Amino acid sequence: MDRRSAIRNLAFVMGSAALLPYCTPGKPTAHFTHFDVNLDQQNLVADLAETIIPKTTSPGARDLELDKFVWLMVDDCAKKDEQEAFFKGLGEFNDLVKKSYNKNFSDCTKDEKATLLNTFEKKPSQKNLTPTDEKYSKELRGFYGTVHWLTVFGYTESKYFMTREIVWELVPGRYNAYFPVKNLKAAKNG
Amino acid sequence: MSTNTYDAIVIGSGISGGWAAKELTQKGLKTILLERGRDIEHVKDYVNATKGPWEFPHRGGRTVQMEKDYPVLKRDYPLNETNLDYWVDEKESPYTEVKRFDWFRGYHVGGRSLMWGRQSYRWHDTDFEANLKDGIGVDWPIRYKDLAPWYDYVEGFAGISGNHDNVPILPNGNFMPPMDMNCVEKDVAARINSHYKGSRYMIIGRTANITKPLPGRTNCQYRNKCWLGCPFGAYFSTQSSTLPAARATGNLTLRPWSIVTRILYDKDTKKAKGVEVLDAQNNQTYQYFAKIVFVNASTLNSAWVLMNSATDIWPDGLGSSSGELGHNLMDHHLGVGAGGLVEGYDDKYYFGRRANGIYIPRFRNLNGEKRDYIRGFGYQGGAGREEWGRAIPEFSIGGDFKDALTEPGAWNMGIGGFGETLPYHENRAFLDKTKKDKWGLPVLAIDATIKENEKKMRVDMANDAKEMLELAGVKNVQVYTSEAVLGRGIHEMGTARMGRDPKTSVLNEWNQVWDAKNVFVTDGAAMASTACQNPSLTYMAMTARAANHAVEELKKGNL
Numbered sequence: 219m220d221r222r223s224a225i226r227n228l229a230f231v232m233g234s235a236a237l238l239p240y241c242t243p244g245k246p247t248a249h250f251t252h253f254d255v256n257l258d259q260q261n262l263v264a265d266l267a268e269t270i271i272p273k274t275t276s277p278g279a280r281d282l283e284l285d286k287f288v289w290l291m292v293d294d295c296a297k298k299d300e301q302e303a304f305f306k307g308l309g310e311f312n313d314l315v316k317k318s319y320n321k322n323f324s325d326c327t328k329d330e331k332a333t334l335l336n337t338f339e340k341k342p343s344q345k346n347l348t349p350t351d352e353k354y355s356k357e358l359r360g361f362y363g364t365v366h367w368l369t370v371f372g373y374t375e376s377k378y379f380m381t382r383e384i385v386w387e388l389v390p391g392r393y394n395a396y397f398p399v400k401n402l403k404a405a406k407n408g
Numbered sequence: 409m410s411t412n413t414y415d416a417i418v419i420g421s422g423i424s425g426g427w428a429a430k431e432l433t434q435k436g437l438k439t440i441l442l443e444r445g446r447d448i449e450h451v452k453d454y455v456n457a458t459k460g461p462w463e464f465p466h467r468g469g470r471t472v473q474m475e476k477d478y479p480v481l482k483r484d485y486p487l488n489e490t491n492l493d494y495w496v497d498e499k500e501s502p503y504t505e506v507k508r509f510d511w512f513r514g515y516h517v518g519g520r521s522l523m524w525g526r527q528s529y530r531w532h533d534t535d536f537e538a539n540l541k542d543g544i545g546v547d548w549p550i551r552y553k554d555l556a557p558w559y560d561y562v563e564g565f566a567g568i569s570g571n572h573d574n575v576p577i578l579p580n581g582n583f584m585p586p587m588d589m590n591c592v593e594k595d596v597a598a599r600i601n602s603h604y605k606g607s608r609y610m611i612i613g614r615t616a617n618i619t620k621p622l623p624g625r626t627n628c629q630y631r632n633k634c635w636l637g638c639p640f641g642a643y644f645s646t647q648s649s650t651l652p653a654a655r656a657t658g659n660l661t662l663r664p665w666s667i668v669t670r671i672l673y674d675k676d677t678k679k680a681k682g683v684e685v686l687d688a689q690n691n692q693t694y695q696y697f698a699k700i701v702f703v704n705a706s707t708l709n710s711a712w713v714l715m716n717s718a719t720d721i722w723p724d725g726l727g728s729s730s731g732e733l734g735h736n737l738m739d740h741h742l743g744v745g746a747g748g749l750v751e752g753y754d755d756k757y758y759f760g761r762r763a764n765g766i767y768i769p770r771f772r773n774l775n776g777e778k779r780d781y782i783r784g785f786g787y788q789g790g791a792g793r794e795e796w797g798r799a800i801p802e803f804s805i806g807g808d809f810k811d812a813l814t815e816p817g818a819w820n821m822g823i824g825g826f827g828e829t830l831p832y833h834e835n836r837a838f839l840d841k842t843k844k845d846k847w848g849l850p851v852l853a854i855d856a857t858i859k860e861n862e863k864k865m866r867v868d869m870a871n872d873a874k875e876m877l878e879l880a881g882v883k884n885v886q887v888y889t890s891e892a893v894l895g896r897g898i899h900e901m902g903t904a905r906m907g908r909d910p911k912t913s914v915l916n917e918w919n920q921v922w923d924a925k926n927v928f929v930t931d932g933a934a935m936a937s938t939a940c941q942n943p944s945l946t947y948m949a950m951t952a953r954a955a956n957h958a959v960e961e962l963k964k965g966n967l
Contacts, residue, residue, distance in 0.1 A: 335805050375461050381460075
């Protein structure tokens with residue numbers, strides 16, 4: 219543990235010495251090991267996550283702080299070039315929103331947000347490149363794809379989801395090889 | 409008598425070393441068990457075993473820093489956030505890859521018995537006779553009948569759950585009740601079994617997870633978190649099983665942080681008199697003396713200990729007189745299989761997380777069949793329902809999508825092959841004296857690769873997987889093949905093979921080093937061929953048999 223935290227501290231010192239090329243102007247409001255993030259960027263990711271996993275009768279991405287999980291994962295698990303691509307894609311996403319609605323994503327209505335994100339959606343039958351894939355750059359698709367999967371990953375592996383939405387037990391204690399799906403629903407609601 | 413004198417020394421505390429310690433102490437021998445790494449205490453030190461998935465900062469994933477720190481481990485599934493401390497520090501203990509060899513090591517009490525896959529299959533006479541029939545390597549000096557009672561014995565103690573499937577090539581065992589197949593597996597198995605009419609079978613995996621309690625151990629709780637260490641002691645490990653049994657005798661001394669640097673050979677008696685230990689913490693050297701030495705440091709490290717035990721009589725190491733020490737390194741080759749979707753079971757699911765899958769025993773080159781390669785392969789796999797991951801490629805959003813994430817996804821079924829690798833003299837490990845580890849010891853260089861026989865086998869491994877799944881009704885079957893890399897099977901074998909002739913083998917039929925009869929090597933190093941079954945059960949049986957022989961010989965005054 220000591221060794222690892224030592225390495226982490228070292229990485230922090232080295233990371234903060236480097237300037238990130240794709241940071242948009244704005245005062246950094248969050249410091250990560252490998253980059254700083256400004257308020258606009260924080261809001262964008264949080265709004266994206268909330269649009270993907272919205273608050274309904276159950277908690278949404280903001281309630282579960284899934285945006286923080288997205289940033290942590292990008293900080294710790296993405297390589298330098300992937301982080302650079304992420305920020306480049308983030309910038310392009312902002313451009314796309316401006317072009318579409320002439321305002322920031324955060325200022326868009328729910329419907330505007332959903333309409334825009336739905337242009338990224340693929341049906342299971344769409345295995346190959348779609349017109350969207352050609353229209354949007356690799357970095358843009360990569361940025362949104364990263365935010366999307368990390369939001370969903372963070373949600374489905376959250377304590378809330380695993381203890382309240384599905385019946386995940388630390389100690390199942392048994393293996394029932396013929397468990398009807400309807401029982402799963404009963405257990406979930408009960 | 410010096411306080412450093414024991415009846416027996418065991419080098420290494422993994423699966424086979426734990427068995428050696430248990431058997432020798434239970435037979436009354438004062439035994440010191442030497443482990444190069446730290447201690448991991450049963451239950452208490454399984455620090456991540458009772459955490460929920462959400463308690464891991466990266467939810468079990470791997471960080472860039474981890475990939476930097478573990479350049480070998482990252483090559484396959486073992487690198488993850490949840491049991492990082494169970495894997496060797498690669499900076500402290502490097503090795504040289506003449507050719508790529510994925511060496512996944514655990515340097516601590518229990519060794520890889522803490523992280524092993526637990527699949528446990530007996531060998532068959534077909535396997536023991538193969539080298540002789542094919543004129544490959546050397547003939548095994550033992551046959552199934554020599555090991556059969558020891559298989560019974562170790563299965564009973566370790567606790568192997570399995571079904572009496574009566575598969576001719578795969579002997580039944582002394583089993584606890586089997587785990588269940590889920591509904592899809594059961595139907596796929598029925599179709600395979602009926603289609604091939606006794607020439608191919610799909611069975612539930614035989615696993616060292618207990619389905620009934622044993623003394624000090626609770627039956628499997630279906631957590632599927634075995635690789636974190638089991639707080640219930642539900643799978644066989646040194647910690648859960650052999651170590652407590654050895655301790656209960658009062659005859660055991662466990663010494664962690666003890667790197668055995670060499671076996672001390674006495675040229676007058678032509679036997680080993682003990683070992684030299686480098687204390688990994690204080691860097692002091694100690695000597696321990698005993699009547700017998702069991703070498704169970706794992707295949708490659710057992711070879712290292714023997715090779716590093718050079719004397720003027722044996723300049724290439726203890727056991728080197730045949731010229732085979734370090735040679736004939738083998739593994740199982742894998743990374744070939746198939747998988748697809750299963751339709752029609754949408755109302756069915758399963759509850760609990762079964763730490764086991766299905767097994768398809770070897771069926772090639774049996775009953776007179778002759779492919780363009782020799783030997784064979786088996787498959788492991790299973791069926792399950794997709795979970796949240798299915799949603800990722802679709803980029804869906806919103807409240808309905810959020811609700812849908814709670815529903816189980818499509819059923820799929822996959823199998824992957826484990827193929828036999830032949831013993832090639834030129835596949836070897838040797839001391840690289842130009843490179844030193846943290847303690848200034850020479851490291852191991854590994855130079856091994858698969859050859860034509862394995863490559864041809866991999867064609868069948870892919871095609872047969874597809875064929876069987878398709879005829880069993882699996883849809884959209886996709887075949888995967890990857891480059892064969894030795895080591896990746898984590899079934900290293902060879903380097904100090906048993907044989908009938910001291911000129912061509914390192915060990916005799918009782919796992920005794922020909923050149924020093926009171927030294928026994930009973931881990932994977934002893935293997936003269938690999939078969940295609942997971943090997944650990946055979947190491948257990950071989951170790952118990954050798955320990956019994958060692959004690960009998962001691963009593964007779966032969967050692």
